[in-house]
Amino acid sequence: MTGISITMRHEVRETERRAPIVPADAARLVRQGVALTVERSPQRAFPLTEYVDAGCAVAEPGSWTEAPEGEFIVGLKELPDEPTTLTARHIYFGHAYKGQRDAGALLRRFTEGGGSLYDLEYLTDATGRRLAAFGYWAGYIGAALAVLHHRGALSVPLRPLTKKSLDEELNASAGTSQPKALVIGALGRCGRGACEALEAAGVEPTRWDVAETLSLDSPALLDHDILVNTVLVNGPTPPFLTKELLRSAPRRLSVVADVTCDVTSEYNVLPVYDTTTSWQQPSRRLDHTGSAPVDLIAIDNLPALLPREASTAFSAELTPHLLTLAEPGEPWLRAVRAFHAACAANGLEGERTHA
Numbered sequence: 001m002t003g004i005s006i007t008m009r010h011e012v013r014e015t016e017r018r019a020p021i022v023p024a025d026a027a028r029l030v031r032q033g034v035a036l037t038v039e040r041s042p043q044r045a046f047p048l049t050e051y052v053d054a055g056c057a058v059a060e061p062g063s064w065t066e067a068p069e070g071e072f073i074v075g076l077k078e079l080p081d082e083p084t085t086l087t088a089r090h091i092y093f094g095h096a097y098k099g100q101r102d103a104g105a106l107l108r109r110f111t112e113g114g115g116s117l118y119d120l121e122y123l124t125d126a127t128g129r130r131l132a133a134f135g136y137w138a139g140y141i142g143a144a145l146a147v148l149h150h151r152g153a154l155s156v157p158l159r160p161l162t163k164k165s166l167d168e169e170l171n172a173s174a175g176t177s178q179p180k181a182l183v184i185g186a187l188g189r190c191g192r193g194a195c196e197a198l199e200a201a202g203v204e205p206t207r208w209d210v211a212e213t214l215s216l217d218s219p220a221l222l223d224h225d226i227l228v229n230t231v232l233v234n235g236p237t238p239p240f241l242t243k244e245l246l247r248s249a250p251r252r253l254s255v256v257a258d259v260t261c262d263v264t265s266e267y268n269v270l271p272v273y274d275t276t277t278s279w280q281q282p283s284r285r286l287d288h289t290g291s292a293p294v295d296l297i298a299i300d301n302l303p304a305l306l307p308r309e310a311s312t313a314f315s316a317e318l319t320p321h322l323l324t325l326a327e328p329g330e331p332w333l334r335a336v337r338a339f340h341a342a343c344a345a346n347g348l349e350g351e352r353t354h355a
Contacts, residue, residue, distance in 0.1 A: 005068070006021075007067050016301055021315050023054050024054075037058070073091065079092075087113040147226065171200075184228070185229065190232075206224065222253050233262070237267060241270050
């Protein structure tokens with residue numbers, strides 16, 4: 001027996017269809033001795049019956065707040081505002097370590113309750129590479145939406161679909177235009193997904209990565225119809241695009257797809273907007289762009305639009321690491337150290353937290 005007890009919580013965001021653990025991997029965890037509880041969820045892409053068949057216990061949405069001591073709470077996106085203090089060990093994407101809006105308030109909920117955050121963004125190998133990520137699918141969908149929007153073929157509001165149906169939409173729109181598209185961060189998982197979506201749409205992308213951004217060629221960037229940003233930075237970086245550049249320089253750029261959506265971080269490399277877009281309104285016209293309009297797509301849960309494919313890939317990467325939680329190895333310890341470093345940076349170190 002592993003001695004590991006996990007609750008997979010319901011996601012409070014209505015558009016979040018993904019699951020960090022899919023039924024096939026839930027069965028694997030149960031076979032290895034993990035006590036796995038799954039909260040009911042009306043929108044999850046995988047039926048609850050499949051988890052029951054895998055040997056999971058069932059709980060009501062939000063019951064994680066009453067989880068016994070030692071439980072790991074696994075999710076993906078933001079927690080609800082209540083309770084105001086967090087006592088358990090939570091595994092999810094917290095988005096709270098880079099000066100994001102309300103980061104300090106979230107971290108204080110953990111320190112005041114004695115809980116801790118194992119942020120999945122910081123579950124990495126020794127080189128800093130994420131060990132479980134949605135990047136490929138985020139890039140794929142972000143680029144696909146940008147092409148469809150440029151072609152006037154984007155159906156609104158957005159709804160979950162499959163890769164097959166998304167590719168069919170790209171193919172059906174192919175005769176309307178062949179935009180010139182640039183992917184920044186093209187060599188990463190997210191960038192690779194963006195490039196493959198563009199190729200599926202019949203568009204051969206311009207590919208930039210570290211070498212091209214060290215001394216960024218702004219006129220060349222602006223000489224594209226579509227910009228897809230897939231770079232998630234962890235330190236100060238000169239911006240790729242600014243309001244001043246959009247307003248003052250000649251350009252053909254008309255669609256910006258920011259896959260990373262690091263908009264409230266102090267390291268944001270696209271400081272041309274301050275709020276994300278949504279499934280209901282996936283694009284928004286940017287201000288301060290002069291006479292030629294520029295539309296923004298910045299949806300912060302893009303992979304949820306392909307929930308089954310994205311969840312299956314992510315769960316396969318995460319599951320082996322969940323099996324090590326009883327005796328956490330270096331990847332989890334790195335995540336814990338990142339949590340304590342973030343608390344210290346927010347003046348919270350020394351308050352009640354556990355690992």
